[in-house]
């Protein structure tokens with residue numbers, strides 16, 4: 001399962017941050033997840049509850065900042081919201097675009113004790 005490997009990656013970051021701070025627990029962990037990151041939030045929650053048992057993340061409060069995807073049309077230079085990665089520009093219907101945001105998947109902040 002894709003989400004489980006994501007959680008394991010987050011756990012490794014949390015463990016190293018906790019060790020660096022000489023702490024034993026993560027109180028709060030804040031994640032940034034783009035709407036085009038391919039992460040299923042329900043599946044992530046499920047994988048999370050399975051993976052964090054007996055780890056530094058067991059008691060952590062997980063906060064998720066969802067980042068709405070935005071594209072930039074290379075033809076008419078407008079910025080528009082992207083619901084799907086292959087959405088065309090709403091103004092000129094061009095498919096040539098840059099993704100400005102929405103593919104994020106990262107740990108934004110960790111608070112340890």
Ligand SMILES: [Zn+2]
Nearest residue numbers: 073076089092
């Ligand atoms: Zn356009």
